[in-house]
Amino acid sequence: MDKVGIGIIGCGNISGAYLKAMTSAFPILDIRGLADLNRDMAEAKASEFNLSTRTIDELLADPKVEIIVNLTVPKAHVTVGLQALEAGKHTYSEKPLGINFAEGKKLADAARARNLRIGAAPDTFLGGGHQTARTLIDRGVIGQPVGGTATFMCPGHERWHPNPAFYYEVGGGPMLDMGPYYITDLVNLLGPVAQVGGFAITPRKQRVITSEPRNGERIPVHVPTHVAGVMAFAGGAVVQITMSFDVAGHKHVPLEIYGTEGTLIVPDPNHFGGQVEYLRKGGRFEEQPVSAPYADGNYRSLGVADMAYAIRSDRPHRANGDLALHVLEVMEAFHTAAEQGRTISIVTATERPAPLSESLIDGRLAK
Structure with missing residues (x-):
């Protein structure tokens, strides 16, 4: 199965966990470069994992990059995600999908209009x-x-x-x-x-x-x-x-x-x-007994790998935009309920993600 090109934007504290898993556990992922507004941070991570640095514009323009992994701070998740979608890239971001439901829905609507995929952490539920x-x-x-x-x-x-x-x-x-x-x-x-x-x-x-x-x-x-x-x-x-x-x-x-x-x-x-x-x-x-895979370490980016396999096999990915938007609406509803003193009905619909019934290790396809 052909590898999927990955561009990473954001090289802060969480990026190390993603990069460790991406480079050791998921051979379908081809990291094409790291970008950060702080060039020194990008270069430090690139040196640590033997990767190359790029500018954000270079990553977005690279035809071999299919997924932008967005590891910026929460307030930049939607802005960077929209940039990726406008460049024709699928996007997967750190949690939350956006800082509020309206922002998250804007990203989801943009992805749907362009027939592109969005996804978001956490992917730990796949562990x-x-x-x-x-x-x-x-x-x-x-x-x-x-x-x-x-x-x-x-x-x-x-x-x-x-x-x-x-x-x-x-x-x-x-x-x-x-x-x-x-x-x-x-x-x-x-x-x-x-x-x-x-x-x-x-x-x-x-x-x-x-x-x-x-x-x-x-x-x-x-x-x-x-x-x-x-x-x-x-x-x-x-x-x-x-x-x-x-x-x-x-x-x-x-x-x-x-x-x-x-x-x-x-x-x-x-x-x-x-x-x-x-x-x-x-x-x-x-x-x-825990018999399912991915229970023996930190596999952050498992959701990205599942998205990559899903693109290649034309199936839904599990840590998907509908799930992330639903969770974002629920989280915002707690604050709304507190402010307004009433219960809040949730309007988004999502399905339970399919069980991860097979390992992704060594390129085997998760059903």
């Missing part, structure tokens, strides 16, 4: 831990899904990120930063969301950076940093969610799914693998 959990749900081991909990709570990313200000700008905050992992995985497990209710607060208007090189600098907070709510899924399940940058620590597991016949503990959706546990009604929690 072996989450695919194993999905298989158990699909087999009916927990009975009818009735509820669940999704929990991410930490003190904030200014503890470790070298340039954390964008996490507290519009398009950031715990819901748009971490919510994509949890909500995307929940759609993978349970199907689309129908309604949302929620509350959101901003306990602090400033944060103090404690990481280097900006240790001690104060940054303003423009978004809610503690969001709690409820999602009613079209299939009937009701899931509670809390996303916070204001909690010192907690003992909740990241994801639990409850059914009429049992409970499932799902791995952290920020990772591809992890422990899956099942509690049969009247029994006790037991670890389940």
Whole structure:
């Protein structure tokens, strides 16, 4: 199968994980060059992975580049994505798809008008831990899904990120930063969301950076940093969610799914693998074997590889634009629900992505 040319725009903190997986795990991907407005950052990543740097215009003009992988900061996702589409390229971006639903829809509409594909992280739901959990749900081991909990709570990313200000700008905050992992995985497990209710607060208007090189600098907070709510899924399940940058620590597991016949503990959706546990009604929690692929490492760019195979085989890709736009609408709905004091009906439609039933390793096609 012919390789698919990849151009990467954005060489910040997350790019290293993408490049490591792209260059080691997915032979269908042909990286044609790296670009960043900060040329030094691009050159550093290019040197680390033995790749070449290009300008953004050069990548967009290269006829061998079929997919632009957009790893810029959230507020640039749609702008760069539209540039890629206008150049005739498919585009795959880091999460979220856009900083608000209107922006995300603009990108989706532009892709549809040009008959091009868009995709977006996260792709962790394709990892072996989450695919194993999905298989158990699909087999009916927990009975009818009735509820669940999704929990991410930490003190904030200014503890470790070298340039954390964008996490507290519009398009950031715990819901748009971490919510994509949890909500995307929940759609993978349970199907689309129908309604949302929620509350959101901003306990602090400033944060103090404690990481280097900006240790001690104060940054303003423009978004809610503690969001709690409820999602009613079209299939009937009701899931509670809390996303916070204001909690010192907690003992909740990241994801639990409850059914009429049992409970499932799902791995952290920020990772591809992890422990899956099942509690049969009247029994006790037991670890389940993880037999699906991509559970033993960080495979960021798995969604890009799946898109590349999908282009070559003319099938839908899994981390697709409809899914990303649906998740973006759900995340925005929590803030809207908090502001307006009512539940919000979700208007976008999406299907559960097809299970990743076969490995992509060594060029084998994922069905």
